[in-house]
Amino acid sequence: MPGILDGRGDEACTVDQDCADPALFFCNTATSRCEASCRSDDDCSVKRRGELHAILGCESLALGCRCDASRCVPALCTGDDACVAGEVCRDGACGAPPSASTVASCHVVPERLVAPVGTTARFEVWASDARGEPIVLREGITWKAMTEQVTGEGTGPGATFTLATPGAEAEAVEARVGIVTCRASITVLPRHVAAAQVRVLVTDALTGHPVQGASVLVSDLSGHATATGATDAAGVVVLAALGEVGVSVFHPDFGYVTLAHYSTLGTRDLRLPLRRNPADREGGARGMFGNFAPMGAGDALTLGFMGLSVPGLLSDAAPGQVLGPERQVELALGGMTRPFQVPANVWLSGLDLPAQPSVTAPGIAGVCDASLAEVSEPEEAMRSGACGTRTAWALTAQVQTAELPAGMMDPGTDPLLLLARALPPSSRFSSALSRDVQFTLRPPGTDEPSPNKLTPVAYDFRQVPLAFPFAVRVPALPRFRDSYLERTLVLGTVTAPGRGMVPLGLGAAVNSNPSDPNTDLLPGLTAPGLVRVRMAPAHHGLEGQPYRLIALASSGALGGDLPPGTATSAVMAPLQAPRFDPGGTQPVTFPSGFLTIPEGARYNPDVAPWHGLLPREWRLDAQVPFATLVRATFTNAAGRRWTVWMDSRRAALGVRLPVPPAGFEDRTFQGDVAGSRASHSVEALTVITDEGGFIGSAALAESGGMASESLAKSTRAVSALHQGRPQVSWVEPADGASLPRGATVRVRVDGFRVGSTLADEGGVMLDLRDGGPGCDDVRLRSDVATKSGEVTFALPAACSGANVVLVASLVDLPGLPLRPAVSAARTVRVP
Structure with a gap:
């Protein structure tokens, strides 16, 4: 009947004219019922609708209703200042303060x-x-x-x-x-006052516990160790140091850290927090969604996107700690069926999908207490990284098929980008939070991989609406190689101390038509470069915490493991509060722009000089304007990292990494039998004080600013290039295949820029061996690759043999093999 909060009338209809007043109602053809409609907030009030068509729920609310996507919905508060004196804002509504x-x-x-x-x-x-x-x-x-x-x-x-x-x-x-x-x-x-010595405090970045037994090494500009020692029970070691030195920390359970080009003219008192190896333990939460009702006649897609809060910068966590592994689902829509790869923390229902009782979200180690099941000694569990407490969040929606975005079934659609683009125009999205979720973490394979080992989290499907639609003006997008970054995701977040970053809403746009510095013009907005965002207020225990807006631009798919060659750039800014501005008439702006992509980073892992790099030297040949810090991260096959920090102005001078102490693996290598390189990425960061002053690496380490929360709070922009590691793999033929003479073969190259210019790294050499006439000692080279990294070769027409060995290897510009060598072989039959 007229008057219920969702505005649904009791009249059956097929067109708007069947409703009591087409100016105040519309016919929802999916349900064949009349619903209240609006064009402005006034259309939701009794003054405009009259007593007969009044929405009683709106009149009973302290803040009334707003017109959102042509529907009258409850107005929500974003903070106590939106409420009358004596009331506070909790879960988006004003009420009496708790006691x-x-x-x-x-x-x-x-x-x-x-x-x-x-x-x-x-x-x-x-x-x-x-x-x-x-x-x-x-x-x-x-x-x-x-x-x-x-x-x-x-x-x-x-x-x-x-x-x-x-x-x-x-x-x-x-x-x-x-x-x-x-x-x-x-x-x-006590104060550190000793001359010619550096004191190093090593702590667990996520619990604050001192790390005992960490090996700390002071090295000179050549990378040679000049002093070493181990931290005591308080996480402290004091070592001799003079002049400009590198300070490195090694521990098998944590990521290594190197502070390069540190001048002992400073306080010589360093605090270097370590993050645990991300793949050494696994666990988290299991989310279940309830209290949702069917929307009525017609198919609908119901989804829940769940996660656990991430401490620090997103790049500090491994991809598997944010989204978890992917799985394949098949959606049926409009007579089409299409497979989607979605993360394990995305729950889907409807469109002929099989029933899914729950989804899982990975957790990151931290603190816990004795209330956590299976933990009898919380102190020991925290010291070993066996538990954590994070905020569980979820974005939920139930969308009728008629409202799903166009192009949803197109091949290659990015699910996260699709969700973010569909969200802002709709008022059917909600946020759900559980502030304090404790969980255990175990070494992989020590327990059966059962969802029952994960902490259960029950979400109310419509806990708090994403009631604040607004527009964000994204800064000019940076270029990467031959084009501008292609995709932009905007996150509205709140930061929970000790828990991490919690998303409360999002929006997205692409940059394809045309490819220029602005995201494409979105329907209903006035200019390119504007992105619609829909966001919930802080709720369910996070009220009063600071809002933050993050814009993330990327050259590839958003979320998950980044393929080699992926470039990203993000800009962050405080947000006073979410706005209700569905027309985007007052866009939110960022005070600073995106950083350019840090291209030109090189590392020589060899013991001899190589292409202008000294042994074990890392260098960034190009400067990134406005960046204050640069960090290079090496990640081996086990997911273990070595992160090197330095001032951005010193990056072009390079840094020579020390050899790890005896008993420690060298994480600049993959850790495989072949001795190949580890994956490599480089970030440029703009880090500032509360007063707006720039912070260098020395000041950051001396002040404790490398701690996860401090770093995230003071970072205003970060750009990254995930270079991966040089690899070549066979696309075709398969091993043992039979080929005709003169056949074309294909390989794929990752983490290596194929080309013949000075901006490129080299080419692919194909050697033919052990064949018959026309095959032996044949060498073919290609310096041309497709955008996906494929390189093709045509075998000589005269080559034949029963066991022809094809060896593809990466070579530098002059044609010399990389060091360590990178190659892949195939044995084929050529009649």
């Missing part, structure tokens, strides 16, 4: 801190009720120092303390929420 007396437990974030005297640190508190549900308070919280090691006090959800007196680990900061208290443990190091 501190309902708090049953709390946690201080960070739970643990090791830092030198004089460090200031901000602590925040998470509170929950007896059922474990989050409670966000603005009053009823007091802070105090528990020992002389720290000074400070405060009220409210967070407070800042100063480390004042050296001392061993102690519970030094306390938050009192009602009658409940919780504390943070702090170790205060």
